Amino acid sequence: MTLVGIQTPAPVPTADAAVAAAAGRPEPQRRRRRVQPTTWAGLAFAAPLLVYLVVFYAYPLYENVSMSLHRYTRATYVTGEAPFVGLDIYREVIGSSQFWTIVWQTTVFVVASLLFQYSFGLGLAVFFRRAFPLSAVLRGLFLVPWLLPIIVSATTWQWMMDADSGIINRFLGVFGIDPVWWLSADHSLTAVIIANIWLGIPFNLVILYSGLQNIPTEMYEAASLDGAGAWRQFWSITFPLLKPVSAITLLLGFVYTLKVVDIIWIMTQGTGKSQTLATWAYAMAFGKGTSATIKYSEASAVGSILLLVALVMGIVYLVVQRRQED
């Protein structure tokens, strides 16, 4: 959830302006000499970031992958012994009885979250498209779930979904519906999906709303002169023209949803059906377990699988974005 702010600046095409600026307009005979100093200065200014990326990204990732290729146990931290086992741990993880169940649960979690976040976000974006009294304030308030610390949201949902005294069961009781044990066994997946949809709506609203602002109003005016109603306008103008923005929104949503740990862990600790690949990795390494249940290498293997998916998605994102720029 936290990284959600990125895409606002990210897709901005800055290259032309920057290239022109870097080239500058020096006197002819000095032009050749000036290219080099600029690049050198660029490297110097980027140096802290480059060092940072190596030390705080590359190195931890290397450690993670290395851990998945060696057999780490709790004892490793005492004895320092961790024999190299190649891909054995991947084979064990993928072959284990839980793996495909968890992959399925992860799929349900991601797909259901995305579907509803996107639909609600789009509906709200269309609703807010034209300004009305208080619309800016209300739109601002819609950001709250996005900006709140997840532990705050998660504990609040946990209490609201309490089986005996939770407000949700009380509300359902008004309609004669029996109390639901939201946070246990069969319903835990639904419970975390509901909370995660709530968390994701603001992100979808913001991105889709800014996308809508780029559709010329004249198109809607022309359409309504031709007698097209709101429904028709949505399907003939809004939805098709929003496709590029929708693609980026869903793509980023996919990546962010796949790596969600905190909301699930805090609400259910991954019990019942709410275990996903990310929480599984977390539970194996950091769960409240004994040495029998703590499995660093297996956790790293699952983590590396997630990492691979993230890399692939990064490439897809770049391809989609570049195609949109053309």
Added chain:
Amino acid sequence: MDRVQRSWWKTTIGVVLTAIMLFPVYWMVNVSLTSRGSIRDGDLWPKDFTLDHYRVVLGDQLPYLGTSLLVGLGTVALTLVVSAPAGYALSRLLKPGRRVLSFVLIVAQMIPAVVMALGFYQIYSDLGILDTVPGLILADSTIAVPFAVMLFSAFMAGIPRELLQAAQIDGASFWRTFRSVVLPVSRNSAVTVALFAFLWAWSDFLFASTLNRGGGNLRPITMGIYDYIGSQNQEWGPMMATAVLASVPTAILLVVAQRYVAAGVTAGAVKD
């Protein structure tokens, strides 16, 4: 006339939708103000009003709030120091490396935090800096740095060329240009970066719960709340009161600093 009426209808619907969306937040405040015996009654407003939970929390949680503040400020400082020069380099100076570096930053944002936590855990336990505040600051900054670099470089690319040229004609070095022209002009971006870096560090649960589990009082407020969940008898009143206090930065961001957030975000969209 008809138009005015229609827009007020929209406002009414908008208020209702916002109320539904923010109900959990209201519920948190409601529970935090209800005394212990009545919490399970689920009253729609704090009928049995009390401030006791806040009294308890201010006694118990102050060290955690202090740690969170420290971690947040440390993360802001580190993020700014690393990302502002890099944004300048990426937007103005580096031509060949720009695309590669942008790709690296996009992917960096997509890496699951749990993977990073696993790597950091291993490294930190080797170095013996598990359960320390600097360790947590370093880890938390990884959430903000890629975003910060991209925000800075998007903004700095829009600085009028003439401004930088004027500095160079006056004989200013790159460093001097950066310090005296680029940085002052980019103030709004810096505020935006600082706000988000602080908020993300403040909100972080994953790194805190893995790299700083045994830190005692040197743990952030998110762990203070988490302690309530772990305890046998869950105390919902103090827990919700702590949650309300932990939400204060969010509220400040929305009320006081919203124009900076908007400035930073729209700045990226303005081309020169």
